Amino acid sequence: MQTNKNINQIMNALDGAQPAEAPPFFYTRLQAKMQQQLAYQPPVWVRFITRPAFIIAMLLLFVTANGIVIGQLINSGSSQTTSTTPMQSFATEYNLGVSSILETK
Numbered sequence: 001m002q003t004n005k006n007i008n009q010i011m012n013a014l015d016g017a018q019p020a021e022a023p024p025f026f027y028t029r030l031q032a033k034m035q036q037q038l039a040y041q042p043p044v045w046v047r048f049i050t051r052p053a054f055i056i057a058m059l060l061l062f063v064t065a066n067g068i069v070i071g072q073l074i075n076s077g078s079s080q081t082t083s084t085t086p087m088q089s090f091a092t093e094y095n096l097g098v099s100s101i102l103e104t105k
Helices: 002-012 026-039 044-049 052-079 086-093 098-103
Strands: none
Touching: 044 052
């Protein structure tokens, strides 16, 4: 019984509602703004760099360049046979002795 009453209240809630009205000349102003946006053309360079072919070509170029750089780093890393700790390489970089780093504590 209670649910029927709630359903009837919900169904009758919009009985007094009136349709919304737009301000005068709203449609005319909206059409003018839409025509203005259609008339705008972005610069040529913007249209060129946003083409999918250009974007795909740039992505392939970057991936290829990264692959070459990573391949060179791997090859140069495997040819080095010296094994130094990060502390030793830091010390030699700044002309410090390893003992001077340990004594600063």
